[in-house]
Amino acid sequence: MENKFEKFLWSFRYITILAVILSILSAFTLIVIGSWDIIEAVIFYNPLFDNSISSNNELLFKLISAIDLFLIGIVLLIFGFGIYELFVSEIDFANSKFTESTLKIRDLDQLKNKIIKVIIIVLIVKFFEKVLKFSENFTTPMDILYFGLSILSICVGYYLINKK
Numbered sequence: 001m002e003n004k005f006e007k008f009l010w011s012f013r014y015i016t017i018l019a020v021i022l023s024i025l026s027a028f029t030l031i032v033i034g035s036w037d038i039i040e041a042v043i044f045y046n047p048l049f050d051n052s053i054s055s056n057n058e059l060l061f062k063l064i065s066a067i068d069l070f071l072i073g074i075v076l077l078i079f080g081f082g083i084y085e086l087f088v089s090e091i092d093f094a095n096s097k098f099t100e101s102t103l104k105i106r107d108l109d110q111l112k113n114k115i116i117k118v119i120i121i122v123l124i125v126k127f128f129e130k131v132l133k134f135s136e137n138f139t140t141p142m143d144i145l146y147f148g149l150s151i152l153s154i155c156v157g158y159y160l161i162n163k164k
Helices: 002-044 057-087 092-097 108-137 141-162
Strands: none
Touching: 002 057, 057 108, 108 141
């Protein structure tokens, strides 16, 4: 009886396939939307194609927003592949082709660390996106000093996170 219950209980790990499929689908969607945003930015916000655009800020803002979508898509890919490898099965194709890959996950801590690093990069990109929006309002030397200090603090924080 105990053996049958444990087998039944063990088969519930396949519920994670729903999370895997939806994560991969979400990643695909975000990457397609990010790609469309880049195409749109190059066509509609490019001063080379439209003489009425006087600044590159809008183009840069759209491109950074697209990069943000790509990074979130990467987080979802890492999550989807990691959950599949941890709970369902190792991906044999990846094992035969790649000895070391970002998408190969050995344990939950490794998955968590990879996701955290990409999320931190997403937050850095989001920060620069917000700074870019407000950069036109920089009027005093103190504004530029605060901007420089904020970039320095992000770089130091990222260095400390990656320090082994």
